[in-house]
Amino acid sequence: MMHDEQLRPxxxxxxxxxxxxxxxxxxxxxxxxxxxxxxxxxxNKLLAAQLFAHELSVDLFQIxxxxxxxKYVGDTEKNLDALxxxxxxxxxxxxxxxxxxLFGEDSADTEDxxxxxxxxxAQLRQRLESYDGVVLLGADDPKHIDPKLARxxxxxxxxxxx
Numbered sequence: 001m002m003h004d005e006q007l008r009p010x011x012x013x014x015x016x017x018x019x020x021x022x023x024x025x026x027x028x029x030x031x032x033x034x035x036x037x038x039x040x041x042x043x044n045k046l047l048a049a050q051l052f053a054h055e056l057s058v059d060l061f062q063i064x065x066x067x068x069x070x071k072y073v074g075d076t077e078k079n080l081d082a083l084x085x086x087x088x089x090x091x092x093x094x095x096x097x098x099x100x101x102l103f104g105e106d107s108a109d110t111e112d113x114x115x116x117x118x119x120x121x122a123q124l125r126q127r128l129e130s131y132d133g134v135v136l137l138g139a140d141d142p143k144h145i146d147p148k149l150a151r152x153x154x155x156x157x158x159x160x161x162x
Contacts, residue, residue: 007048010157014052017154018134033134034152036099038142039159045097045138048159053093056134061087063096069116076118084127094131097138103149125149 018033025031037045046062053060061083068079087094096102102121128135129152139145142156150156 006160007051010048010159011051011055014155014157015055018056021154032130032132034129034154035134035136036142036145036150036153036156037136037138037159038140038156040140040161041159042097042138044159044161045136046095048157049093049095049136052134052136056093058133059090059092061092061094063094065096065102065116065119069119071118073118076120077123080124080127084131087131087133091133093134093136094128095136095138096128098140099137099149100139100141100144103137103146 014033014035021031021033037048039045049060049062063083068076068083070076070079086092103125128137137149137153142150142158
């Protein structure tokens with residue numbers, strides 16, 4: 001696992017990007033920040049997300065799709081609505097790991113995620129894009145991410161493996 005001193009340059013870069021985005025809101029730009037964390041260590045992605053949220057003095061919402069996606073029609077959308085309303089109310093940082101399979105190049109044009117058949121991936125992606133806070137996406141291998149999604153990220157951060 002990476003140590004705080006190894007993550008400090010990453011955090012400083014992300015904080016500078018966040019400050020610039022917030023300052024740009026005065027000119028009408030959105031303050032939302034999108035970051036793609038890459039690397040095989042889920043622990044390092046989680047640690048970086050926790051430290052970044054701590055530096056911003058906000059909560060971290062780790063999105064667990066297995067708890068949000070429901071087998072009942074309409075419940076998944078209700079759960080997503082509740083998640084985003086709570087996140088917006090507290091300006092929370094959102095962390096969605098394992099996005100290579102969810103937003104992979106192969107699934108870029110499909111509406112379902114395979115592993116979560118009742119999840120409309122296009123709708124989730126739109127919600128993440130329109131969220132005006134910080135969204136952290138985690139991927140093991142950036143080559144499997146839809147290039148359009150990677151281009152929409154303000155920062156792409158390679159985190160060392162354990």
